[in-house]
Every structure is written in structure tokens, then in C-alpha cells.
Amino acid sequence: MQSGKPLSTEIDATVPTAARMYDHYLGGKDNYAADRAACAELDKVVPSTRVLALNNRRFLQRVVKTLTQEYGIRQFLDHGSGLPTQDNVHQVAQRIDPTAHVVYVDNDPMVLVHGRALLEQDERTTVIHADMRETEAIFAHPDTERLIDFSRPVAVLFNSVFHCIPDSETDGPPAVVRRVAERLAPGSYLVMCQLVSEDPAVREFVTDFMDKATQGHWGRVREQKDVAGWFEGLQILEPGLVEVSTWRPDTEVAPRQLTQEWIEFGGVGRLG
DSSP states (O other), X not given: OTTOOOOOXXXXXXXXXXXXXXXXXXTOXXXXXXXXXXXXXXXXXXXXXXXXXXXXXXXXXXXXXXHHHTTOOOEEEEETOOSOOSSOHHHHHHHHOTTOEEEEXXXXXXXXXXXXXXXXXXXXXXXXXXXXXXXXXXXXXXXXXXXOOTTSOOEEEEESOGGGSOOOTTTSHHHHHHHHHHTSOTTOEEEEEEEEXXXXXXXXXXXXXXXXXXXXXXXXXXXXXXXXXXXXXXXXOTTOSEEGGGSSOSSTTOOOOOOOSSEEEXXXXXXX
């Protein structure tokens, strides 16, 4: 992160992380008792969280498929990628074009270990250990420079991650978006969504709970208007900024987010 604090390479099984909690909600096995206990407590107040996580994952897969298949994107930079699961970004993109390049970024050391094991034989995909706010370091990383040509369009993903960083004039979501956008070629895309609630009590509870559970590795649950501000100056793809289960669903019977105590809200914006 911009403060210069070194990232920990130690895995602490006693402190929940957003990546491992997300893995648990998706049905993964790369999580610990502390992560599962935190999920159980969260579910008492926001019981739709598992469905929300699954719908968010499906949104990511639809976005990557759409950008690869319909908009010709062959380069993806995925911030806060989380633990590998089924149909990761590189798998979705490379099914359409095997030459697609993907760089995953995460600050969780467990993601680094599992990601590198998964990608050992894939020369077009890598995972780097960095905080998503370290824009300059991420773009200048040897693996990023090897795989991503920033003179050509890139899809930069901030999928369900900005709620993990606090507000800051220099390192909050708007500042990160500006820094990234300044480095991208015209025709690039920014994919952004995060957990939002229009209920102040929900925002306060989840923000406080996650901040304490993760020992400060959290930002806050925001409002839809906050997310909309990040897209200023971008051409927003149809259907606009929405609850993500409604973003270009595959079928009329695709899963929808039916409860609204909090939702995953966002969309896809294009740099002109």
C-alpha cells in the first residue's frame, strides 16, 4: 500500500480474511475455522451473503466472457482476485482465446501460494503479491510488464474488493481508480462493484464487524451513489450500474439477488 508497510507473507489461520471468507461462501476448502465462524456471525444479520457471493462470482464470469467475446479484450488485470475457484478469469477468457493474458493481484499470502501452484504451467497467467492500492508497483512489476501491454486496451477488474479499503484522499477507491485510468490506453475497461446498502444500520454493523474480525483489513460498506462516482468520465456499458445479478444475465431464469439488505452494485466502464 502507499504507506510503504511491507505485506505479510505469513498465513495467520486465527484471523479471518475477506478472501478466505469469500472462498467459504463459494463452497471452497481453502479457509479456516476462524473464517467460517466469521461467516456464521455475519449471516445472523445479512443472511443473503452466500447467495450474494455466488451471484457476484457469476457476474465476474459473464463480464470476462462478454469483454473477451464481444469487445475483443485479451488482457486482464484482476485486483483482489481472491483464492482460485472454478472458472477463474483466465479460464473464462482462454476458452474464447487461448492467447489471452491475465495478471492476478492479491495481498493475501494464501492466494499467492495457491495461485502460483495452479498457474505453474500457464505462461500467459500469473499472480503477484501486492496491495491493490500499489498502482505504480503493480504496473511496474516484472510479471505485469511481461504479460500486459499497456499501449493496448486492458480490462482492469476491481470485483467486490473496494469495500476492503478505507476512505482516503490518496488511497481510497476514487484515487485508485484515477491512478489506474491514467495509465490505460483508450478502449480499456474498468470493472467495478462493491457491497452497498441503503440501510445505515446494515452499513454500520457490517463495516464494524468486518473491521474487527479482519483486524483492520477492511474499508466500509458504501452506498450506490459512492460507486456511481467512480465511473465519472467513463462510458458505462449497458445495462448501466446495477445489482450485479441483473447485469446481462445468461438466461431469463438466471439466479437473482432476491433480498436487499445489502447488494453487490456496479458495472463496466470504458475509457474513451
